[in-house]
Amino acid sequence: MAEEVWVGTWRPHRPRGPIMALYSSPGPKYLIPPTTGFVKHTPTKLRAPAYSFRGAPVLLAENCSPGPRYSVNPNILRTGKDLGPAYSILGRYRTKTIMTPGPGDYFPEKSTKHVFDSAPSHSISARTKTFRVDSTPGPAAYMLPVVMGPHTVGKASQPSFSIKGRSKLGSFSDDLHKTPGPAAYRQTDVQVTKFKAPQYTMAARVEPPGDKTLKPGPGAHSPEKVTVTKPCAPIVTFGIKHSDYMTPLVVDVD
Numbered sequence: 001m002a003e004e005v006w007v008g009t010w011r012p013h014r015p016r017g018p019i020m021a022l023y024s025s026p027g028p029k030y031l032i033p034p035t036t037g038f039v040k041h042t043p044t045k046l047r048a049p050a051y052s053f054r055g056a057p058v059l060l061a062e063n064c065s066p067g068p069r070y071s072v073n074p075n076i077l078r079t080g081k082d083l084g085p086a087y088s089i090l091g092r093y094r095t096k097t098i099m100t101p102g103p104g105d106y107f108p109e110k111s112t113k114h115v116f117d118s119a120p121s122h123s124i125s126a127r128t129k130t131f132r133v134d135s136t137p138g139p140a141a142y143m144l145p146v147v148m149g150p151h152t153v154g155k156a157s158q159p160s161f162s163i164k165g166r167s168k169l170g171s172f173s174d175d176l177h178k179t180p181g182p183a184a185y186r187q188t189d190v191q192v193t194k195f196k197a198p199q200y201t202m203a204a205r206v207e208p209p210g211d212k213t214l215k216p217g218p219g220a221h222s223p224e225k226v227t228v229t230k231p232c233a234p235i236v237t238f239g240i241k242h243s244d245y246m247t248p249l250v251v252d253v254d
Helices: 108-115 223-228
Strands: none
Touching: none
8 A cells, every 4th residue: 555655666765965955054065174284274273384205316327427428529628629720612602683674675765755845645545443333324225205106105196007817717718627638648659559660779889809908109119228238329430432541543644
């Protein structure tokens, strides 16, 4: 019977932590500062000085004394370096190059209108940006009313008549029966009911079989390159009319 009093799975149990319903005074809501220690000590009591203990310092692995660790340069004395004069070769300093105009950059012939008196000259420039956004209408934006026809404004118009096309409904060309005419039938091919006539086709030209490899022409040969198989190319010279080794004909006049 006791189980039927409680609704659901809740049953009386011990609270897991302190709740305010268990205390009539503020209780654990306010924590009193301690009177011992250094951190969060109560300000109403005197606080004694606190000291901390530090561990022993770590010993260095190496000796920190100078000893032979420093290698003194033998050329350095108490008065400075004991060396002779030494010179070094330095590169050329980079100077800032200034591009100055030369004689060819000036045009003295164009200074005539600035030196001598000249007549006023005017130039035509393009329209400025101010006028590009101007929304003022121009002369072509206005349309005068027509003075002819039935739509005149402020004037009396004569009666106008329009000519309408012929109506297809009820005319002589109106097909009341909706029957096809002679042109609605396709003509039957004669070869369907009679003997079929011979038909011929035209084919492309037939090329006879043969050797289709490219043959060299006269220009493909180089007779001047005969030195590949011979010592030299044939050489032609012009000789004299009579040989130097023949005895001349001597005619004795006596």
